[in-house]
Amino acid sequence: EAGVTQFPSHSVIEKGQTVTLRCDPISGHDNLYWYRRVMGKEIKFLLHFVKESKQDESGMPNNRFLAERTGGTYSTLKVQPAELEDSGVYFCASSLAGQETQYFGPGTRLLVL
Amino acid sequence: QKEVEQNSGPLSVPEGAIASLNCTYSDRGSQSFFWYRQYSGKSPELIMFIYSNGDKEDGRFTAQLNKASQYVSLLIRDSQPSDSATYLCAVNEGDYKLSFGAGTTVTVRA
DSSP: HHHHHHHHEEEOOOOOOOOEEEOOOOOTTTTTEEEOTTTSOOOOOEEETTTTTEETTTTSSTTTTTOOOOOSOOEEEEESSGGGGGOEEEEEEOOOOOOOOOOOOOOOEEEEO | OOEEEEOOOOOEETTTHHHHHEEEEEEOOHHHHHHHHTTTTTEEEEEEEEEESEEEEEEEEEEEETTTTTTTEEESSOGGGOOOOOEEEEESSTTTTTOOOOOEEHHHOO
Protein backbone atom coordinates (compact mmCIF):
# COMPACT_ATOMS: atom_id res chain seq x y z
CA GLU A 1 0.00 0.00 0.00
CA ALA A 2 1.33 3.42 -0.94
CA GLY A 3 2.11 5.82 1.86
CA VAL A 4 1.40 9.51 2.06
CA THR A 5 2.89 11.29 -0.92
CA GLN A 6 3.69 14.95 -1.33
CA PHE A 7 4.56 17.06 -4.32
CA PRO A 8 6.86 18.79 -5.00
CA SER A 9 9.68 17.52 -2.83
CA HIS A 10 11.42 20.88 -3.05
CA SER A 11 10.34 24.35 -4.10
CA VAL A 12 12.39 27.51 -4.36
CA ILE A 13 10.44 30.71 -5.00
CA GLU A 14 10.89 34.41 -4.58
CA LYS A 15 9.15 36.50 -1.99
CA GLY A 16 5.76 37.55 -3.24
CA GLN A 17 5.23 34.55 -5.47
CA THR A 18 2.62 31.86 -5.02
CA VAL A 19 3.32 28.22 -4.28
CA THR A 20 0.90 25.30 -4.10
CA LEU A 21 1.80 22.13 -2.26
CA ARG A 22 -0.05 18.89 -2.79
CA CYS A 23 -0.65 15.94 -0.51
CA ASP A 24 -2.12 12.55 -1.38
CA PRO A 25 -3.07 10.67 1.78
CA ILE A 26 -3.12 6.94 2.22
CA SER A 27 -6.14 5.55 0.40
CA GLY A 28 -9.16 5.36 2.66
CA HIS A 29 -7.86 7.78 5.26
CA ASP A 30 -10.53 10.32 6.08
CA ASN A 31 -8.26 12.41 8.28
CA LEU A 32 -5.63 14.60 6.65
CA TYR A 33 -3.29 16.96 8.47
CA TRP A 34 -0.81 19.63 7.52
CA TYR A 35 2.19 20.42 9.71
CA ARG A 36 5.18 22.69 9.26
CA ARG A 37 8.73 22.74 10.54
CA VAL A 38 10.56 26.03 10.21
CA MET A 39 14.32 26.25 10.63
CA GLY A 40 15.48 25.11 14.04
CA LYS A 41 12.00 24.70 15.42
CA GLU A 42 9.76 21.77 16.20
CA ILE A 43 7.06 20.48 13.89
CA LYS A 44 3.89 22.55 14.33
CA PHE A 45 0.29 21.68 13.52
CA LEU A 46 -1.40 23.76 10.82
CA LEU A 47 -4.77 22.18 10.18
CA HIS A 48 -6.89 19.05 10.08
CA PHE A 49 -9.40 17.87 7.48
CA VAL A 50 -12.02 15.23 8.00
CA LYS A 51 -12.91 14.23 4.48
CA GLU A 52 -13.46 17.55 2.70
CA SER A 53 -14.28 19.56 5.84
CA LYS A 54 -11.84 21.62 7.86
CA GLN A 55 -12.04 20.23 11.37
CA ASP A 56 -9.41 22.45 12.93
CA GLU A 57 -7.41 25.22 11.29
CA SER A 58 -6.15 26.82 14.48
CA GLY A 59 -2.52 26.43 13.47
CA MET A 60 -2.73 28.33 10.19
CA PRO A 61 -0.39 31.30 10.62
CA ASN A 62 -2.34 33.89 8.63
CA ASN A 63 -4.66 34.40 5.69
CA ARG A 64 -1.86 33.98 3.17
CA PHE A 65 -2.29 30.26 3.67
CA LEU A 66 -5.22 28.45 2.07
CA ALA A 67 -5.83 24.72 2.34
CA GLU A 68 -8.38 22.78 0.36
CA ARG A 69 -9.47 19.19 0.09
CA THR A 70 -12.09 19.10 -2.59
CA GLY A 71 -13.73 15.70 -2.89
CA GLY A 72 -12.13 14.52 0.30
CA THR A 73 -9.13 12.92 -1.39
CA TYR A 74 -5.95 14.87 -2.02
CA SER A 75 -5.29 18.25 -0.43
CA THR A 76 -3.51 21.39 -1.52
CA LEU A 77 -1.90 24.08 0.58
CA LYS A 78 -1.39 27.39 -1.18
CA VAL A 79 0.79 30.19 0.09
CA GLN A 80 0.04 33.52 -1.53
CA PRO A 81 2.04 35.73 -1.43
CA ALA A 82 4.98 33.86 0.06
CA GLU A 83 7.16 35.59 2.64
CA LEU A 84 10.68 34.76 3.79
CA GLU A 85 9.46 33.34 7.10
CA ASP A 86 7.34 30.76 5.25
CA SER A 87 10.50 28.79 4.45
CA GLY A 88 10.55 25.37 6.03
CA VAL A 89 9.41 21.81 5.57
CA TYR A 90 5.69 21.22 5.12
CA PHE A 91 4.51 17.79 6.15
CA CYS A 92 1.24 16.11 5.41
CA ALA A 93 -0.10 13.22 7.45
CA SER A 94 -3.19 11.06 7.34
CA SER A 95 -5.06 8.66 9.57
CA LEU A 96 -8.07 6.40 9.44
CA ALA A 97 -11.41 7.61 10.77
CA GLY A 98 -11.44 7.34 14.54
CA GLN A 99 -7.73 6.51 14.71
CA GLU A 100 -5.11 8.72 16.34
CA THR A 101 -2.10 7.19 14.66
CA GLN A 102 -0.91 9.55 11.96
CA TYR A 103 1.28 8.55 9.04
CA PHE A 104 3.50 11.21 7.59
CA GLY A 105 4.62 12.02 4.10
CA PRO A 106 8.21 12.95 3.19
CA GLY A 107 7.49 16.67 3.26
CA THR A 108 7.94 19.55 0.85
CA ARG A 109 10.98 21.70 1.45
CA LEU A 110 10.04 25.29 0.68
CA LEU A 111 12.63 28.03 0.38
CA VAL A 112 11.46 31.58 -0.11
CA LEU A 113 14.20 33.94 -1.30
CA GLN B 1 -0.05 24.56 21.26
CA LYS B 2 1.07 22.81 24.39
CA GLU B 3 4.75 22.35 25.14
CA VAL B 4 6.70 19.15 24.61
CA GLU B 5 10.31 19.06 25.73
CA GLN B 6 12.89 16.46 24.80
CA ASN B 7 16.34 15.91 26.22
CA SER B 8 18.85 17.85 24.25
CA GLY B 9 21.13 15.91 21.98
CA PRO B 10 22.92 14.76 20.19
CA LEU B 11 23.07 11.43 21.97
CA SER B 12 25.97 9.16 21.05
CA VAL B 13 25.95 5.53 22.16
CA PRO B 14 28.15 2.56 21.25
CA GLU B 15 26.69 -0.27 19.25
CA GLY B 16 24.91 -2.74 21.49
CA ALA B 17 24.23 -0.23 24.26
CA ILE B 18 20.91 1.17 25.45
CA ALA B 19 19.84 4.57 24.18
CA SER B 20 17.51 6.43 26.53
CA LEU B 21 15.34 9.27 25.25
CA ASN B 22 13.20 11.45 27.49
CA CYS B 23 10.21 13.68 26.90
CA THR B 24 8.08 15.83 29.17
CA TYR B 25 4.79 17.51 28.31
CA SER B 26 2.87 20.39 29.78
CA ASP B 27 -0.78 19.40 29.24
CA ARG B 28 -1.82 17.14 32.11
CA GLY B 29 -4.94 16.15 30.16
CA SER B 30 -2.97 14.54 27.32
CA GLN B 31 -3.92 10.92 26.78
CA SER B 32 -1.85 9.53 23.93
CA PHE B 33 1.83 9.70 23.14
CA PHE B 34 3.88 8.79 20.12
CA TRP B 35 7.50 8.28 19.20
CA TYR B 36 8.53 8.90 15.62
CA ARG B 37 11.90 8.20 14.03
CA GLN B 38 13.11 10.46 11.25
CA TYR B 39 16.08 9.80 9.05
CA SER B 40 17.59 12.86 7.42
CA GLY B 41 15.38 14.12 4.61
CA LYS B 42 12.78 11.42 5.14
CA SER B 43 9.30 11.31 6.60
CA PRO B 44 8.75 10.84 10.34
CA GLU B 45 8.06 7.13 10.85
CA LEU B 46 5.90 5.97 13.74
CA ILE B 47 7.73 3.45 15.90
CA MET B 48 5.74 3.40 19.15
CA PHE B 49 2.57 4.73 20.71
CA ILE B 50 1.47 4.47 24.31
CA TYR B 51 -1.73 5.39 26.10
CA SER B 52 -1.47 3.79 29.55
CA ASN B 53 0.92 4.30 32.43
CA GLY B 54 3.72 1.80 32.54
CA ASP B 55 5.89 0.13 29.94
CA LYS B 56 5.12 -0.99 26.42
CA GLU B 57 7.63 -3.14 24.59
CA ASP B 58 7.97 -3.76 20.85
CA GLY B 59 11.09 -5.60 19.82
CA ARG B 60 14.11 -3.59 20.88
CA PHE B 61 11.99 -0.56 21.74
CA THR B 62 10.32 0.15 25.08
CA ALA B 63 8.12 3.15 25.72
CA GLN B 64 7.49 4.22 29.31
CA LEU B 65 4.72 6.56 30.39
CA ASN B 66 4.18 8.27 33.73
CA LYS B 67 1.19 10.58 33.51
CA ALA B 68 1.57 11.81 37.09
CA SER B 69 5.03 13.09 36.26
CA GLN B 70 4.00 14.07 32.70
CA TYR B 71 6.90 12.09 31.38
CA VAL B 72 7.33 9.64 28.53
CA SER B 73 10.53 7.91 27.51
CA LEU B 74 11.85 5.61 24.83
CA LEU B 75 14.53 2.99 25.37
CA ILE B 76 16.35 1.42 22.46
CA ARG B 77 18.07 -1.78 23.49
CA ASP B 78 21.00 -3.33 21.61
CA SER B 79 21.41 -0.15 19.59
CA GLN B 80 22.42 -0.63 15.97
CA PRO B 81 24.00 1.83 13.52
CA SER B 82 20.69 1.77 11.64
CA ASP B 83 19.05 3.32 14.71
CA SER B 84 21.00 6.53 14.08
CA ALA B 85 18.26 9.08 13.42
CA THR B 86 16.30 11.88 15.03
CA TYR B 87 13.61 10.71 17.44
CA LEU B 88 10.53 12.86 17.84
CA CYS B 89 8.20 12.76 20.80
CA ALA B 90 4.61 13.73 19.96
CA VAL B 91 1.65 14.28 22.25
CA ASN B 92 -1.96 14.30 21.18
CA GLU B 93 -3.43 17.53 22.52
CA GLY B 94 -6.93 16.38 21.78
CA ASP B 95 -8.92 16.39 18.56
CA TYR B 96 -6.05 14.61 16.82
CA LYS B 97 -3.69 17.61 16.96
CA LEU B 98 -0.12 16.49 17.67
CA SER B 99 2.40 18.63 19.53
CA PHE B 100 5.99 17.69 18.82
CA GLY B 101 9.21 18.08 20.70
CA ALA B 102 12.26 19.40 18.89
CA GLY B 103 13.69 15.91 18.56
CA THR B 104 16.78 14.14 19.85
CA THR B 105 19.43 13.05 17.39
CA VAL B 106 20.91 9.67 18.17
CA THR B 107 24.18 8.41 16.75
CA VAL B 108 25.13 4.77 17.27
CA ARG B 109 28.89 4.24 17.01
CA ALA B 110 29.98 0.99 15.41
